[in-house]
Amino acid sequence: MALKKDYEDIPGTFVFDADRGREGYQLNQFCISLRLQVNRDAFNADEGAYLDKYPMTADQRQAVIDRDWNRLLELGGNIYYTSKLAANDGINFQQLAGLMTGMGNEAYRAMMVAGGRSPEGNRYQSEWDDKEGDS
Incomplete structure (x- = not known):
């Protein structure tokens, strides 16, 4: 276990x-x-x-x-x-990351070139759960 x-x-x-x-x-x-x-x-x-x-x-x-x-x-x-x-x-690996994030290749590339995803709102599952509840 x-x-x-x-x-x-x-x-x-x-x-x-x-x-x-x-x-x-x-x-x-x-x-x-x-x-x-x-x-x-x-x-x-x-x-x-x-x-x-x-x-x-x-x-x-x-x-x-x-x-x-x-x-x-x-x-x-x-x-x-x-x-x-x-x-x-x-x-390729970049395309795969775009698929896995749901962002697509170009949006994923742009995010990474800009420094990656912000940790704000992305540290804990509860932060994502809260965002989904707001929808």
Whole structure:
């Protein structure tokens, strides 16, 4: 049983720690396998058959199929490994970040060039919950 961690209260963030690493081991093994062209070719030819080689959970497998980038991280994926799947799909890291934030590529780039997201209103999940309640 994992202990509650203070950093779980950071909104929009899944910290890759030892617990998430254990949970996502097979998912990450799949993703890192895509660094080799022969594996990308096999995956692209038959995703289901290739995924069968990795005993992921049903949720992890579905997140891969759906290319649900944030869900992959929530289920133990490491961003640097899951980015191999994105790269296989022709998505670079900046584009992936734009997709994951819901901002899109250009807005995400502009935010980063301007210094990144302000910590104000982004420190605790309750701050985001309060914003949603105001809508």
